[in-house]
Amino acid sequence: MTEPAAVKAALKTQAVETPSWAYGNSGTRFKVFTQPGVPRSPQEKLDDAAKVHEFTGVAPTVALHIPWDRVDDYTALAEHAEDRGVRLGAINSNTFQDDDYKLGSVCHPDAAVRRKALDHLFECVDIMDATGSRDLKLWFADGTNYPGQDDLRGRQDRLAEGLAAVYERLGEGQRMLLEYKLFEPAFYATDVPDWGTAYAHCLKLGPKAQVVVDTGHHAPGTNIEFIVATLLREGRLGGFDFNSRFYADDDLMVGAADPFQLFRIMFEVVRGGGLTPEVAFMLDQCHNIEAKIPAIIRSVMNVQEATAKALLVDREALATAQAAGDVLGANAVLMDAYNTDVRPLLREVREEMGLDPDPLAAYARSGWQEKIVAERVGGQQAGWGA
Ligand code: AOS
Ligand code: ZN
Numbered sequence: 577m578t579e580p581a582a583v584k585a586a587l588k589t590q591a592v593e594t595p596s597w598a599y600g601n602s603g604t605r606f607k608v609f610t611q612p613g614v615p616r617s618p619q620e621k622l623d624d625a626a627k628v629h630e631f632t633g634v635a636p637t638v639a640l641h642i643p644w645d646r647v648d649d650y651t652a653l654a655e656h657a658e659d660r661g662v663r664l665g666a667i668n669s670n671t672f673q674d675d676d677y678k679l680g681s682v683c684h685p686d687a688a689v690r691r692k693a694l695d696h697l698f699e700c701v702d703i704m705d706a707t708g709s710r711d712l713k714l715w716f717a718d719g720t721n722y723p724g725q726d727d728l729r730g731r732q733d734r735l736a737e738g739l740a741a742v743y744e745r746l747g748e749g750q751r752m753l754l755e756y757k758l759f760e761p762a763f764y765a766t767d768v769p770d771w772g773t774a775y776a777h778c779l780k781l782g783p784k785a786q787v788v789v790d791t792g793h794h795a796p797g798t799n800i801e802f803i804v805a806t807l808l809r810e811g812r813l814g815g816f817d818f819n820s821r822f823y824a825d826d827d828l829m830v831g832a833a834d835p836f837q838l839f840r841i842m843f844e845v846v847r848g849g850g851l852t853p854e855v856a857f858m859l860d861q862c863h864n865i866e867a868k869i870p871a872i873i874r875s876v877m878n879v880q881e882a883t884a885k886a887l888l889v890d891r892e893a894l895a896t897a898q899a900a901g902d903v904l905g906a907n908a909v910l911m912d913a914y915n916t917d918v919r920p921l922l923r924e925v926r927e928e929m930g931l932d933p934d935p936l937a938a939y940a941r942s943g944w945q946e947k948i949v950a951e952r953v954g955g956q957q958a959g960w961g962a
């Protein structure tokens with residue numbers, strides 16, 4: 577049995593990165609619902625993210641998205657974050673919102689469009705230099721809708737060429753995280769559809785290229801924990817984009833749709849030694865109909881609960897049962913941990929960190945929501961689902 581003190585220590589050091597776009601208005605392609613009090617600027621998104629960190633104690637960094645968070649002075653933005661007790665995290669690129677990208681970005685058949693996409697990615701690395709961000713997160717909407725539309729292999733060659741150029745541009749201590757996604761917006765063939773493709777490109781590029789697992793980007797029934805175990809084993813798990821899905825890339829709160837899956841994933845993280853800063857635990861979510869800051873606090877707590885349960889797995893008993901071929905016994909060890917109510921333990925962890933044991937109640941009492949509703953008029957759309 578893992579010592580409670582060790583479990584608590586691990587939980588205190590875990591960091592969950594929240595995404596700037598989760599604080600803004602969002603929706604589906606049918607409707608973006610606006611909420612009162614949402615941020616009007618990247619600075620205000622950071623102010624909200626700082627509240628999530630203040631009440632959870634484990635959300636010290638905020639991912640930015642360019643151009644949604646474009647500002648004139650990124651050093652000043654980083655200072656704004658630090659003034660509020662948080663730091664800027666991964667820089668997310670956007671090579672999907674311009675008309676030019678209809679047939680792709682770095683995989684586009686036209687060299688001029690590929691150049692434009694590359695220039696944007698270089699700009700993102702420049703921003704990392706200014707903000708001190710470690711990670712560039714790359715998600716490409718590239719793909720084709722019809723068989724024969726473009727050459728599948730040719731597109732991989734262009735992708736490899738583009739990625740290599742970005743890799744070259746990375747400085748000391750910087751990484752690129754390559755995200756894969758089964759489908760959408762392309763429906764016939766996606767250029768980075770799965771972890772195998774992402775891994776193959778990363779392997780060729782070098783150690784600064786790592787795979788990022790967005791939990792919503794798989795076919796139903798995919799064993800995501802197997803992917804996590806494999807990538808960790810190969811030293812290529814750069815991080816997660818956490819969210820929940822029922823149908824497609826739903827971007828619902830992590831741990832809401834399938835907490836058992838999140839536990840299984842976190843168990844493989846713990847088992848594979850991945851509970852370190854080398855693995856970025858990021859949220860990639862949109863809160864279309866629920867209150868945003870409380871939803872993000874809830875999401876951070878859901879990650880903590882899954883992590884606590886994963887840490888509680890009796891690894892020795894599990895190994896003994898596995899070695900003895902005790903199928904039911906081994907399964908029972910895992911289920912015992914999953915079925916443990918870890919909320920009292922997490923309340924203790926928070927109290928030991930000098931926090932309120934109930935972050936949602938503390939946020940509700942803080943008056944922040946009333947303040948932003950009163951002060952902010954004309955909140956920004958996240959940029960997503962327009
Ligand atoms: C898109 O489906 C991906 O999940 C992206 O990671 C992300 O939602 C987007 O890049 C927001 O920055
Ligand atoms: Zn993502």
Ligand code: ZN
Binds near residue numbers: 757790792793825860
């Ligand atoms: Zn996604």
